[in-house]
Amino acid sequence: MSILPRFDQVPLPPTSATEYNTVCQFCNVGCGYKVYVWPVGEQGGLKADENAFKVDFTKPQAVLKGQSYTEAMHSTTVGKDGREYNIVIVPATNSPINQGNYSYRGGSNALTMWSLDRGTQDRLTYPLLRVGDQFQAITWDDALALMAGIIKGIRDRDKNDDNIAVKCYDHGGSGAGFEDNYGAGKLFFTALSVKHIAIHNRPAYNSEVWGSRERGVHELNYDYSDARLADTVVLWGANSYETATILYTQHILENIQGSTVAEKKKVFDKDEPAEAGYLIVIDPRKTSSYTVAEAAAKNRVLLLQPNFGTDYILANAIARVVWERGYYDKAYLEARTDMKLFEDYKKKSLKLDVKYDEFMAQAERITGVPKAQIEQAADWIAKPKGNKFKRRTLTIYEKGIIWNMKNYDQVAALVQLAVLTHNIGRPGTGCGRQGGHQEGYVRPPSPTPGSIYNGGPPVNVDKFLTSGKGKFYWVIANDPYLSTPNNQIFRKRIHERTKKLTRAIGESGEPSTTQGRIDAILKALYADPDALFMVVQDIYMTETARDAHLVLPAAGWGEANETSINCNSRLLRLYEKFMDPPGEAKPDWEIFKLVGEEIAKLYRAEKKNDVAAKFEFGKNWKTDEDVFLAGSEEFADNQVSEEDEAKLEAENYKGVTYAFLKQVGQEGIRTPVRLDPKTKKLVGTLRRYTVKFGTADGKFKWYGTDDWEGYPAEVAKYLEGNKAKEYPFWVTTGRVQHLWQSTYHDRQLPERVITHPLPYAEINPEDAKKLNIESGDLIEIFNEEGNAIYMAYVTDAVKPGSIFMVMYHWRGTSNSLTTGYTDPKTTIPWYKGTRANVRKVAGAIPFIKQTASFLQQNKFS
Amino acid sequence: MQRMLSRRGFLKVMAMTAALFSSWGKAALAAGSKLKPWLAPSLPYKSVKVGNVADLTVNKPVTFNYPDANTPAVLVKLGKPALGGVGPQNDIVAFSGVCTHMGCPIQYQGERFVCRCHYSMFDPAKAGQTYQGLASTWLPQITLTVDKKGDIYATAVNGLIWGRAKNI
Known part of the structure; x- marks a missing residue:
């Protein structure tokens, strides 16, 4: 018996299976993986010459050295040809980064792929339009016409793009990369001039460093x-x-x-x-x-x-x-x-x-x-x-x-x-x-040059939206209802604002044609300045999507070719496409291209051909590689000497092609890539700043830091007078081994949902004793910003007087409690510090107490 | 950390758990699933006597080999009810002794199994779930039965032992 489906054998890929190289979809490390795809109904044999691993499975493999292939590394999917395929995703033993090793998250890459045999069947497969309180299927043609009509309608009325707000990733991996980032950059910075754009995990468009x-x-x-x-x-x-x-x-x-x-x-x-x-x-x-x-x-x-x-x-x-x-x-x-x-x-x-x-x-x-x-x-x-x-x-x-x-x-x-x-x-x-x-950032120049010392700070787009500004909000592959600070207020205001539009266009039945809908939406947006139209583009229905008017289905990892670098070595590799996206889902770059083309059509109809041309940025993009190569044009000339690597953009990959990346495979090439002036060959940069720093004169620029000035007002209020007694705990927040860059998939996987059924908060045994709290109990953590019902987890990982809250769990976000403070120099929030109080709500939910583990996670000996 | 439930309370919760999981299991594995042929137990396991209830002491693990003579497994009486546990207290469980991450031997260390290679940790009271560390697959749990004499038998392995394409 088992509480989960467990397997005691797994099908081996036959020698006829197609083999692909890729990199894990999840974290910064960027471990190498191999993928094998073949039709359901066939399988390889145990002998080394009978399977695609070329491994002899008639005897157990060598500990630590063998090819790991576990129950979690196999799944099935359905191709666009209507056939069923096995998918096997195993750690690459020839990757210099992981050398056959793999994490809890990467080891489950296969389980996260779209499959009718797994929990991941719940992917978005066609565009959805909100009609009243329901999402209804519409075609891409109608979805694109709606997007284009509303965007152009706003531009025509405003003569600028200031009412268009965007929240979009800027990273690689996770189904994004240079291709998708470049598509976003061309639409938002070249065709449109979007000022109110924020990055996936923060309220502004800025560097974190x-x-x-x-x-x-x-x-x-x-x-x-x-x-x-x-x-x-x-x-x-x-x-x-x-x-x-x-x-x-x-x-x-x-x-x-x-x-x-x-x-x-x-x-x-x-x-x-x-x-x-x-x-x-x-x-x-x-x-x-x-x-x-x-x-x-x-x-x-x-x-x-x-x-x-x-x-x-x-x-x-x-x-x-x-x-x-x-x-x-x-x-x-x-x-x-x-x-x-x-x-x-x-x-x-x-x-x-x-x-x-x-x-x-x-x-x-x-x-x-x-x-x-x-x-x-x-x-x-x-x-x-x-x-x-x-x-x-x-x-x-x-x-x-x-x-x-x-x-x-x-x-x-x-x-x-x-x-x-x-x-x-x-x-x-x-x-x-x-x-x-x-990472995988390549875009035309962004609207913010730097910190307060270099033309900044950037606009806080959350505050722009919660204060009632903006009319069109496009959320791309991120979930601000979990991820943005001062979240309770943010959710409340976006809900209110989107609801105003929903009500306005549905007052006497909704228009049945796309043009009728565009007209009604524009009319409502300008009649009530607080009304907001929201589009969510993602692979699943997210928390944010519940208030969207339009939901666009995107392709995920493995469903298109993409390129990214990892963080520990700037190692650029090709993440090969190994399966089709589900239904009508499309890669993000293609969605950006199509929206651009649809807007261009409207300008062509008005004979504004010069404006239209700007929106046709993607007209030569037939493949993902076309976008990758177009992006490389943004980088500086990289025919420079070894010491001048310091002058190159960190991600400069000029001259690299998909064919080159296929040839180097898991070895990849480290950016910035140089075209060596002597050999005329592409060479990577092992480590940076050996000879010069990345400044005009090559010298490091010192900076005198501020004195200790205590805490910012948003948190200092909790440290004085009665409030110091009312909110006696420091609260910090963060990620954990099993919920890390992966929660959008984790909630689909039964083994994850059992181990982490609810968001949890660490509390020291001393504090737990005082409050009569045991591991598994439901507790409420609250302050003047917001509230969260969490599960208690008693551990000495936190000091007495401190609470650690897990971020981004689908059943509740720690950001309900974080303040609206951002560093005035950079607009980066302080997600990891505020004050709160804790109360016990009830004992553990019996089912959770029976099935989830509460053993101490930082105790190894 | 974990309060003991009364035996009656425990059985009630176990019945509820079983009911919930049977429907959950179906949702996780669709009716016509192509994965069915490999669902454990899919292989002809032998029934092997691995101990007697009377000989076990709480928190004193006993090693044995299963499903074949070269494969380590661990039998342990936890002293608290466990998912899949047998014996009068439903607290006797057995697991594969091989870490599902990269095949290293695991050690029982008061309430938990720890792998010293990369520090994956598994909860024997909760079906061998990985509650910390790298192993993306739970520890394979060995199905146990107890006869009238108190003899404990291993009868199947739920989960794939690392390094193999099939357990036997």
Whole structure:
């Protein structure tokens, strides 16, 4: 018996199966996968020459070395030819990134494919139009005519595109990539001039790391091999065991366990000491990235738990220790960095005017991290080895830094510590993002040049919409009803505004023709300025889609060719199409092209041929590769010397074709790609900024960070007077191993829904005891922004007085409680810090108590 | 963390669970599903005696081999009711001893199974579900039966053992 369908045999792909190369659809790591497709009814044999794996299954395979092929790696689908196919998706043993290893999420790639045999049958398959309170099927022709008619109607009335608001991804992977991003960019920035556009996970169109980029350091500057070569790896606000699982287990863990010493010896200087690496985890929580390392290599790991929002103060304090102890190379600083600006850094960040003891006492008070730990971290990061050799430290940061308060200063402080210690541009070093998704950005110039120091900050599109502005809202492959901050207000206002339009056009029966509908919608939008038309383009019905007027079905991963880079190595690979999209679903780039062409028709009818031409940007796009090649024209000339890689865009792939990528397969090529001036061949960039930084003069641009000014008003209100008693808990939010870049699929998979039936919140045993809460109990977490009913999860991962809420679960979002604060320098929200209270609602739901596990997730030994 | 339910309460919940899962199972695997031929148990497993109820101590795992002489499996009395558990307390369960992630041996470590290769962890009281770590497939649970003498028999494996295309 089993509570789920379990299998005790799986069909092997026959030698006749078609084999494809791809990369996992989920996280930043970008593990390589192989796909096999063949008709249902056939299967290969157990002998090596009888199956497409060429593996002998008559005997068990070698542990860790064999080809993993589990129950979760097989599914079936139906092709456009009406035939049923087996799909097998297994980790690629020839990928340098994962080397046959795979995560919980990637191991289930097959289960997420559209199938009539699996929960994923629920994909969107044709356009849906809201008629009153129902979604009804319509044709693409009608859907496109409706989109074009309304967009052009708004432009005609307004003479600009300011009432058109968009929320669209900018990442690669997950069924997106260079092709789809370029399609979006051409429609929104070349044909239209959309100012009110926000990126999938935040309220504006901005970089999350301007604090690094404006110093001359793109955030993707290291290689996965640096995680194997580093003397010390720092994970700062990045729980990589759970959110970059294979980078952590296959590379970082092997390093601290001593398995990579031989590799170090090959690369390090003559006589340079090489030993097992050290790991520093900096996080307010005792994360599994720390406890796994503690179980695997107890004396080589350090945990620093700073107070909320104080990371940049901690980074500056570590830098001050580095300065005091002389762990820096003056010649390097003079040659490679802007020494005039360095004075500003010394004054404002290192505060050399303040005596060391006084400075450190202050840092200890603000951050809550003991001085001894700050000094130990400085030693592990920068103390020379054998007094002669510079230490090699790789710093990987992610949302704990990015979605912290004061985004700009946090990021700047980290990258400056890395440059001060010459920990960028050498083997075993680097300072960059772990990444969330993979990347794949190529677009015409965007409407926002940079932070407040470079023409910014960008517009907060959430606030634009909730304040009643805008008439047309197009949400593409993201779910703001879960993902945007101050979510309760956002949901309420978008619901109200879309409902106003629905009511207005349905007052006396809805027009039955597309033109009639366009006219009625435009009339209603201008009669009531608060009315809003919403389009959702996605692969499933999302939470946001429940208020949409039009829903467009998009193709997902594996249903079109696409290209992306991963985050740890900027490794560009081709993700081959291996199955058809379900029903009438189309790739995003094609939808953008078709909308453009439909608008162009309306301009041609009015003889406005010059305007029409701008909307026909996709007229030569017949295949996905056409879009990929067109996108490459946006990049700078890449025929430059090795040292001038610093001047190239991080994702520059000029000259690369699909044929080239097919040839290199899982080896890929690392961007920025150069056309070598001597050999005239395409070469990748292993690691960046070895010779120059990415600034006009090639020098690193220092920045003096702000003083500690306490918390922003939106959160400070909870720390004073009665409210401090009413909302006694700090709340932080984040992702977990099993719900990471995958929840849109997870809810379709029974094994996921059983293990994570509800969103959960971690609470310390001390607090749980006081509130009579046990794991599994229903609790309400609430503050003045909003409320969320969560499941309690008692664990020492959080300190007493803190709650950790899982983000983006389909049964409730932590963002109902987050404030509307954004960093005034960048418009990046602080998703990871607010205050709240907790009350017990009831004991566990009996069914959940019986079926879901409540064992402690950070306890490995 | 987990309060014990009374036996009566437990049976009631188990009956409810079974009813829910039988309908859920159908939804997850459509009536005409092409996956049916491989649904466990699809192979001719032998019934093998693996112990006696009277010999088991709570939290003291017993290793045995199943479904063949070279394949490690673990029998354990959890001291609390478990999904698929047998014996008077419904607390005796058995699982494959091979991690479903990459084939490493798993260890029983007070309430949980841990794999030391990449730290996947499985809950033996909850059908071997992966509650942390990399293994995207739950640990295969071995079907147990108990006869009047208290002898425990392994009769089938629910789930694919790593490294194979079929369990036997």
